[in-house]
Amino acid sequence: xxxxxxxxxxxxxxxxxxxxxxxxxxxxxxxxxxxxxxxxxxxxxxxxxxxxxxxxxxxxxxxxxxxxxxxxxxxxxxxxxxxxxxxxxxxxxxxxxxxxxxxxxxxxxxxxxxxxxxxxxxxxxxxxxxxxxxxxxxxxxxxxxxxxxxxxxxxxxxxxxxxxxxxxxxxxxxxxxxxxxxxxxxxxxxxxxxxxxxxxxxxxxxxxxxxxxxxxxxxxxxxxxxxxxxxxxxxxxxxxxxxxxxxxxxxxxxxxxxxxxxxxxxxxxxxxxxxxxxxxxxxxxxxxxxxxxxxxxxxxxxxxxxxxxxxxxxxxxxxxxxxxxxxxxxxxxxxxxxxxxxxxxxxxxxxxxxxxxxxxxxxxxxxxxxxxxxxxxxxxxxxxxxxxxxxxxxxxxxxxxxxxxxxxxxxxxxxxxxxxxxxxxxxxxxxxxxxxxxxxxxxxxxxxxxxxxxxxxxxxxxxxxxxxxxxxxxxxxxxxxxxxxxxxxxxxxxxxxxxxxxxxxxxxxxxxxxxxxx
Amino acid sequence: xxxxxxxxxxxxxxxxxxxxxxxxxxxxxxxxxxxxxxxxxxxxxxxxxxxxxxxxxxxxxxxxxxxxxxxxxxxxxxxxxxxxxxxxxxxxxxxxxxxxxxxxxxxxxxxxxxxxxxxxxxxxxxxxxxxxxxxxxxxxxxxxxxxxxxxxxxxxxxxxxxxxxxxxxxxxxxxxxxxxxxxxxxxxxxxxxxxxxxxxxxxxxxxxxxxxxxxxxxxxxxxxxxxxxxxxxxxxxxxxxxx
Numbered sequence: 001x002x003x004x005x006x007x008x009x010x011x012x013x014x015x016x017x018x019x020x021x022x023x024x025x026x027x028x029x030x031x032x033x034x035x036x037x038x039x040x041x042x043x044x045x046x047x048x049x050x051x052x053x054x055x056x057x058x059x060x061x062x063x064x065x066x067x068x069x070x071x072x073x074x075x076x077x078x079x080x081x082x083x084x085x086x087x088x089x090x091x092x093x094x095x096x097x098x099x100x101x102x103x104x105x106x107x108x109x110x111x112x113x114x115x116x117x118x119x120x121x122x123x124x125x126x127x128x129x130x131x132x133x134x135x136x137x138x139x140x141x142x143x144x145x146x147x148x149x150x151x152x153x154x155x156x157x158x159x160x161x162x163x164x165x166x167x168x169x170x171x172x173x174x175x176x177x178x179x180x181x182x183x184x185x186x187x188x189x190x191x192x193x194x195x196x197x198x199x200x201x202x203x204x205x206x207x208x209x210x211x212x213x214x215x216x217x218x219x220x221x222x223x224x225x226x227x228x229x230x231x232x233x234x235x236x237x238x239x240x241x242x243x244x245x246x247x248x249x250x251x252x253x254x255x256x257x258x259x260x261x262x263x264x265x266x267x268x269x270x271x272x273x274x275x276x277x278x279x280x281x282x283x284x285x286x287x288x289x290x291x292x293x294x295x296x297x298x299x300x301x302x303x304x305x306x307x308x309x310x311x312x313x314x315x316x317x318x319x320x321x322x323x324x325x326x327x328x329x330x331x332x333x334x335x336x337x338x339x340x341x342x343x344x345x346x347x348x349x350x351x352x353x354x355x356x357x358x359x360x361x362x363x364x365x366x367x368x369x370x371x372x373x374x375x376x377x378x379x380x381x382x383x384x385x386x387x388x389x390x391x392x393x394x395x396x397x398x399x400x401x402x403x404x405x406x407x408x409x410x411x412x413x414x415x416x417x418x419x420x421x422x423x424x425x426x427x428x429x430x431x432x433x434x435x436x437x438x439x440x441x442x443x444x445x446x447x448x449x450x451x452x453x454x455x456x457x458x459x460x461x462x463x464x465x466x467x468x469x470x471x472x473x474x475x476x477x478x479x480x481x482x483x484x485x486x487x488x489x490x491x492x493x494x495x496x497x498x499x500x501x502x503x504x505x506x507x508x509x510x511x512x513x514x515x516x517x518x
Numbered sequence: 519x520x521x522x523x524x525x526x527x528x529x530x531x532x533x534x535x536x537x538x539x540x541x542x543x544x545x546x547x548x549x550x551x552x553x554x555x556x557x558x559x560x561x562x563x564x565x566x567x568x569x570x571x572x573x574x575x576x577x578x579x580x581x582x583x584x585x586x587x588x589x590x591x592x593x594x595x596x597x598x599x600x601x602x603x604x605x606x607x608x609x610x611x612x613x614x615x616x617x618x619x620x621x622x623x624x625x626x627x628x629x630x631x632x633x634x635x636x637x638x639x640x641x642x643x644x645x646x647x648x649x650x651x652x653x654x655x656x657x658x659x660x661x662x663x664x665x666x667x668x669x670x671x672x673x674x675x676x677x678x679x680x681x682x683x684x685x686x687x688x689x690x691x692x693x694x695x696x697x698x699x700x701x702x703x704x705x706x707x708x709x710x711x712x713x714x715x716x717x718x719x720x721x722x723x724x725x726x727x728x729x730x731x732x733x734x735x736x737x738x739x740x741x742x743x744x745x746x747x748x749x750x751x752x753x754x755x756x757x758x759x760x761x
């Protein structure tokens with residue numbers, strides 16, 4: 001049964017479904033006769049979840065490759081610039097306790113590890129401020145580029161905040177009008193199988209049996225194909241990451257020209273944390289917490305208290321939406337001729353915006369490794385599963401890192417987070433190692449690692465972790481070079497602070513005039 | 519700095535405008551915006567480039583006069599030494615303003631002439647009069663109206679030209695680097711020109727279409743103007759040597 005792979009069926013019309021569709025349809029010429037046929041079927045009833053309002057810088061490449069104009073994306077998705085995250089009250093819980101995880105790598109990252117040199121001045125300047133100009137830009141609410149910078153190009157590396165609902169609609173239009181994908185609105189009522197257990201077709205209410213060679217399950221928490229049909233078990237990671245409930249709210253600005261934060265603000269609470277994402281027309285805010293440590297009423301109160309700091313009494317009038325979440329992922333993601341992308345593959349709290357980037361990474365690998373025939377599909381599936389198990393593990397480790405370095409003892413939640421039995425073995429080993437050496441290139445082994453060692457540096461030293469100076473000398477530890485990089489960072493900071501517009505100013509200009517492609 | 523007033527034949531009855539070009543009149547700009555209808559004349563004197571407007575980020579066409587801020591190598595105390603003076607230089611100290619229309623039949627904003635009363639060109643004694651004895655427009659003011667009109671049409675024409683070029687990927691960014699006789703290196707960024715390789719790869723059909731809408735000529739004028747870069751550098755070296 002060495003059948004050629006000609007037709008892909010994507011089930012689910014949320015951001016995972018349409019983003020996967022855009023990546024595959026653009027690369028595999030779905031709009032030409034010799035290209036791959038791509039159909040997306042979406043139930044007219046099922047509401048999309050609409051989480052994942054933060055992306056990674058990878059989204060720029062993903063959109064560009066799909067043939068999307070960045071100007072259109074800004075205009076139609078209520079998008080804004082994101083230059084990383086600010087973590088407030090994660091270490092001591094004090095009012096002024098905050099650190100940055102920017103998207104720009106530390107100065108000279110390919111040449112020199114600045115950690116040992118910064119350590120000597122750790123009491124005077126934060127790690128991020130010393131090695132990177134981006135935290136300074138965020139503090140001033142500046143954009144990461146100018147309106148003369150071409151589309152997708154940057155002055156400071158950036159990602160996006162976006163309205164996930166509008167994003168799906170935007171991608172749908174692009175996929176169906178430009179990229180040649182077929183869109184079907186119908187219910188999937190059953191699955192018809194081949195003798196070998198593969199999915200032969202999906203039984204729909206109005207369109208009969210929808211056949212395909214590869215089926216992509218983007219049905220959200222339902223996991224209609226991989227979970228319900230194939231019964232692939234779900235692997236919970238709640239014993240590591242406790243948060244299982246979110247209360248989300250849309251917050252209006254005081255006026256149309258209010259400043260838009262150019263970073264995600266994550267503020268720790270007694271049993272969870274609050275995300276705060278600035279879009280041009282509103283803020284998206286939510287409290288994600290552990291229901292084992294906090295009641296819904298208590299969580300709601302903390303959220304409203306947080307909001308009242310910026311919008312006063314209006315905080316009590318806003319309607320909250322409760323979302324139950326199960327932290328974890330499927331044991332395998334690609335089974336037979338079916339692969340899950342998005343929430344159907346798994347979900348983790350949005351602490352480092354890992355949801356959409358996992359969709360991008362999955363779609364990119366499916367696209368690049370699109371099996372030519374059914375026989376080789378099993379090889380691709382095995383490699384896909386290995387790679388993504390590794391990725392989920394690394395993301396879980398990295399998220400947990402934000403918790404284990406806390407010095408907070410004000411609730412069981414923080415105490416429990418630091419108990420050794422809740423910390424994955426690999427992370428424990430690394431933490432032990434990093435007492436004597438700082439994270440560096442060889443700590444992570446894959447070429448396309450989800451989080452580079454720089455990210456670990458930002459979190460570790462942002463949270464006050466101490467790495468002992470080496471007992472013996474190293475030739476590469478060049479004091480003069482280090483001082484040059486610190487000076488260069490100061491110079492770039494000065495230059496960019498005076499040369500960049502505010503996030504709001506630039507977004508207004510993009511909406512009014514647009515960016516150029518060159 | 520600027521004092522823009524709507525021009526009328528009562529308030530500005532006795533005003534004269536000095537039309538000579540001289541550094542003291544604020545003519546020492548290193549470039550000026552030009553419009554497509556000027557390309558043929560301008561390319562004989564100046565290097566022409568596309569450049570993004572700082573305010574809008576949109577492309578405009580410029581004629582380059584110098585390689586540093588406030589440097590106009592065509593200008594000295596004896597005047598402006600070139601055959602062609604761009605419209606946006608000629609128009610000074612006038613500019614186009616818009617007045618909202620009160621007439622529901624033509625609701626579009628009306629283009630009107632404004633004058634910058636703080637310009638050093640404004641005089642009571644020397645220069646060209648704006649109005650005739652009876653209040654009618656002087657030949658000079660009629661010329662200025664025509665210039666402003668051509669510029670207004672020209673900005674729209676520029677947009678169409680740039681959009682067409684971009685749809686064919688016919689623009690590319692260039693960094694201008696030159697070593698001067700005194701050893702100094704000059705580098706100018708943020709400039710764009712015609713992508714010559716892409717131009718050569720156009721299909722016959724595409725070329726025919728560009729020819730039909732008059733843009734093929736504009737493209738070659740832009741491209742030919744780059745010969746004037748050498749001239750600009752020579753002027754710069756001459757000025758350095760004279761110092």
